Amino acid sequence: MTSIDESNKEKLRSVSVDLNNDASLLIDIPDALCERDKVKFTVHTKTTLSSFQKPEFSVPRQHEDFIWLHDTLVETEDYAGLIIPPAPPKPDFEGPREKMHKLGEGEATMTKEEYTKMKQELEAEYLAVFKKTVQVHEVFLQRLSSHPILSKDRNFQIFLEYDQDLSVRRKNAKEMFGGFFKNMVKSADEVLISGIKEVDDFFEQEKTFLLDYYSKIKDSTAKAEKMTRSHKNIADDYIHISATLNSLSAEDSTGNKKNLEKLSDLFEKLRKVEGRVASDQELKLTELLRYYMRDIQAAKDLLYRRARALADYENSNKALDKARLKSKDIPQAEEHQQHCLQKFDKLSESGKKELTSFKGRRVVAFRKNLIEMAELEIKHAKQDYTHNISGLFPLKPSCSFCLTIFDLLEFFFFFFLL
Amino acid sequence: MAASSDRNPPPFPAAEDPEPGLVDPADGDSDEGEDIFVSKTNPVSVSRGVSQPDRGAEDPPDLFSEEEEASSTTAKSNGVHSDDDSDLFAEAHMELNTDKPGSSAKKELSASSGPRSTSTSTQSPAAMQPTSLEQLEEEEAKDSFDVDVAITNPEKVGDGMNAYVAYKVSTRTSLTMFRSKTFSVRRRFSDFLGLYEKLSVKQSLHGCIIPLPPEKSVVGMTKVKVGMDDPSSVEFVERRRAALERYLQRVVCHPSLLQDADVREFLERDDLPRALNTQALSGAGFLKMINKASDAVNKMTIKMNESDTWFEDKFQEVEAEEQQLRKLHAVVDSLVNHRKDLCGNTAVFAKSMAMLGNSEDNTALSRALSQLAEVEDKMEQLHQEQAASDFFIFAELLSDYIRLLGAVRGCFDQRMRAWQRWQEAQSTLQKKREAEAKLLWANKPEKLQQAKEDITEWESRVTQYERDFDRIGMTVRKEVLRFEKEKAKDFKSQIMKYLEAMLQSQQRLIKFWEAFLPEAKAIA
Numbered sequence: 001m002t003s004i005d006e007s008n009k010e011k012l013r014s015v016s017v018d019l020n021n022d023a024s025l026l027i028d029i030p031d032a033l034c035e036r037d038k039v040k041f042t043v044h045t046k047t048t049l050s051s052f053q054k055p056e057f058s059v060p061r062q063h064e065d066f067i068w069l070h071d072t073l074v075e076t077e078d079y080a081g082l083i084i085p086p087a088p089p090k091p092d093f094e095g096p097r098e099k100m101h102k103l104g105e106g107e108a109t110m111t112k113e114e115y116t117k118m119k120q121e122l123e124a125e126y127l128a129v130f131k132k133t134v135q136v137h138e139v140f141l142q143r144l145s146s147h148p149i150l151s152k153d154r155n156f157q158i159f160l161e162y163d164q165d166l167s168v169r170r171k172n173a174k175e176m177f178g179g180f181f182k183n184m185v186k187s188a189d190e191v192l193i194s195g196i197k198e199v200d201d202f203f204e205q206e207k208t209f210l211l212d213y214y215s216k217i218k219d220s221t222a223k224a225e226k227m228t229r230s231h232k233n234i235a236d237d238y239i240h241i242s243a244t245l246n247s248l249s250a251e252d253s254t255g256n257k258k259n260l261e262k263l264s265d266l267f268e269k270l271r272k273v274e275g276r277v278a279s280d281q282e283l284k285l286t287e288l289l290r291y292y293m294r295d296i297q298a299a300k301d302l303l304y305r306r307a308r309a310l311a312d313y314e315n316s317n318k319a320l321d322k323a324r325l326k327s328k329d330i331p332q333a334e335e336h337q338q339h340c341l342q343k344f345d346k347l348s349e350s351g352k353k354e355l356t357s358f359k360g361r362r363v364v365a366f367r368k369n370l371i372e373m374a375e376l377e378i379k380h381a382k383q384d385y386t387h388n389i390s391g392l393f394p395l396k397p398s399c400s401f402c403l404t405i406f407d408l409l410e411f412f413f414f415f416f417l418l
Numbered sequence: 419m420a421a422s423s424d425r426n427p428p429p430f431p432a433a434e435d436p437e438p439g440l441v442d443p444a445d446g447d448s449d450e451g452e453d454i455f456v457s458k459t460n461p462v463s464v465s466r467g468v469s470q471p472d473r474g475a476e477d478p479p480d481l482f483s484e485e486e487e488a489s490s491t492t493a494k495s496n497g498v499h500s501d502d503d504s505d506l507f508a509e510a511h512m513e514l515n516t517d518k519p520g521s522s523a524k525k526e527l528s529a530s531s532g533p534r535s536t537s538t539s540t541q542s543p544a545a546m547q548p549t550s551l552e553q554l555e556e557e558e559a560k561d562s563f564d565v566d567v568a569i570t571n572p573e574k575v576g577d578g579m580n581a582y583v584a585y586k587v588s589t590r591t592s593l594t595m596f597r598s599k600t601f602s603v604r605r606r607f608s609d610f611l612g613l614y615e616k617l618s619v620k621q622s623l624h625g626c627i628i629p630l631p632p633e634k635s636v637v638g639m640t641k642v643k644v645g646m647d648d649p650s651s652v653e654f655v656e657r658r659r660a661a662l663e664r665y666l667q668r669v670v671c672h673p674s675l676l677q678d679a680d681v682r683e684f685l686e687r688d689d690l691p692r693a694l695n696t697q698a699l700s701g702a703g704f705l706k707m708i709n710k711a712s713d714a715v716n717k718m719t720i721k722m723n724e725s726d727t728w729f730e731d732k733f734q735e736v737e738a739e740e741q742q743l744r745k746l747h748a749v750v751d752s753l754v755n756h757r758k759d760l761c762g763n764t765a766v767f768a769k770s771m772a773m774l775g776n777s778e779d780n781t782a783l784s785r786a787l788s789q790l791a792e793v794e795d796k797m798e799q800l801h802q803e804q805a806a807s808d809f810f811i812f813a814e815l816l817s818d819y820i821r822l823l824g825a826v827r828g829c830f831d832q833r834m835r836a837w838q839r840w841q842e843a844q845s846t847l848q849k850k851r852e853a854e855a856k857l858l859w860a861n862k863p864e865k866l867q868q869a870k871e872d873i874t875e876w877e878s879r880v881t882q883y884e885r886d887f888d889r890i891g892m893t894v895r896k897e898v899l900r901f902e903k904e905k906a907k908d909f910k911s912q913i914m915k916y917l918e919a920m921l922q923s924q925q926r927l928i929k930f931w932e933a934f935l936p937e938a939k940a941i942a
Contacts, residue, residue, distance in 0.1 A: 212777045213778070220770040227764055229763075237749060237752050245746065254902040254905070255906035256906040259906065363782075371938045371939055374932075374935045377931045378932060378935070381925075381927045386924055
């Protein structure tokens, strides 16, 4: 069982701010258990609402249950005008698992210490993936709970409360087909949305913006991932360098011994720093981009739904005209047309609200994460790198009056490292 | 050995006495030290090169007494000892004291009275065995910075497949054995190889660790010949230039090699005859390969009867170290590649982020994202510089020493061959004696004379070879100690350079992110 403490969660939760503030419904995932490929989340709810049977309760849930909840919400007609929070991605331990496998194969070529360090590093990576997936599932639930309309959804309540196993299993087969059709419909939607004539300026702008922004942010996410991976590779290299330098200095009996020892220690310290730089970048930058990529997709889905409603409305108009021409079934056609118009209007109104608040949310989240990332980069460079390297010789101070003294000291440290 | 091209040798003022007690980086190892304390260090180091006949006339007994004193005080500062920062100033003081008498010893070696002092220094070990090692160590601690070489201006000469790159070799020296104080010549890569070939077969240099030139590279050179101006051939030429410079610097720092006429000719002579036997497909090339093979076989068949375990222990140490260095080099190579990847990925990410910033409709956020893209661009540059530093400072240091350790092993092999020759001569002598005895018994006086002459000849050969063997043993010992000293110094200075570069890049990183922070905070 892996438990995640509050401070860590606070750090992880920065992709979406202002969640879980409403005391009437507080949700969190305090525990999660990982067995093989399956992660079992413990969803814990604290509520003052009377619609629930108990004020506090916990249920075990699997990833598939979250997907079921998301899909049900998407398919609910009433929520067509809302941005449904994106479904959490499937827990993916493939990366660290592969690396662990490779490490096992290469065990013979490295020293015991090196192997232990690499293993530790991998375990930390595994843990990071684990923490991330918990966070992402938690944020999904918290966005639902903080949404005025979605938090009252019946299925959501079932999800939180129902203490039996949600029979999602038989949905799997249906899901597969459902998913396939969904994708086909989506691509048809993309054609539709680009072809439809927009009457409202706001939505016209949003459409252009979101389509463009989505492709750019998708690209950025992929590139950020690659960048983070390179950082991790470098941190791993430092481990090997430190270990080899250690072996070298152990066998050295000349004046070089001390140099090698110190360098080995330095690289050991540096690899921890590089690792932290990589993981911070991952959390603040890559994760931020990834999350908002999915969120923008959800916003786009809203636009699709509205576009479909508009198409329906236009079709109903055509049908009404045809009925009037034929003087047949006019009241039904009129009713149908009214119905479509109402639906479309409702969608437009709530859609506008949702998209505006989405904008604000996004800007706030970006601001928070970018500030934190910059601060962390500075902190790592100042405290960790500089501190460690200048432990070997003093830092050149920026103030000029002590320049000479420090320079002298530095020269002596240079020579007398031995 | 700090083989940097921007190292300034001390200028050439009138001799002055250094103030005693002045804390002086008498090791003379750092550029900065020499620049700042220039007036103080000069007389000490420069006077080495000047042939001051009055000082040269100083008697050898003085030499030894000074050296004795020097060795006892510096014995502590050489070799492995506990590194206590509080000892800094104590050590500095000591080195200053010993520098003066020691410099006269060094000066003796390089001045015109060279042969005499070398013979005395080689005879002395027999006389004072216990202190000789310390003495040798002490001698090696005095560096000669009288010759400084730099290799610059690689230029392509000619066209097509006959093209080659010519480098400008500039020498700055205060030694009088050279015609002038500064001069330069143009040399091509095969000239360097030729120099190495000439040095490696010299009998007088047997046992010495002769530095190795960089390896031939058909692929690299072909690209340059064909005239491609891409970054990889630029990097290749730069890598080769730096490697040649380090090679030449090591050659001139070696006291015996500096004396060599071929080395001087290489540095001075304007037109050097082309070294044709360095071509891979020449007759000389094939001969070399065959010799190498036969040597390998010899090594395997004859096991040396080692009287001195020092050699065996050292040899094993060298082999183990070479292996570890190879491993380290492989890892550092991987680091260089990963950092280059990081460069590429960062650049690509920066572009992507710039595009994202353009699409963003919130103006403050858009500006912040564009700024982020710029920061990442600067980071890419930092990563590139760091990768270059990783490679040119760290990786090349390792590959140089891997090859140098190979050369060290070669010296041990030479010693073994000398031993073999001696043993073979002894067995031949034995056979001749037996032949004489047979003749005596068979009573053939005419052949007896011949046999006696043979015996005398072989007796002298045996003595000669035994002396050679001892001499080589001595040389190898001295060389190995000198090499270890140089290696420690080299590693230290290169590591310092590497860490300084790393530190500087981190400082710049801090500045970049600190400039970005207000932009991020300005998002509304």
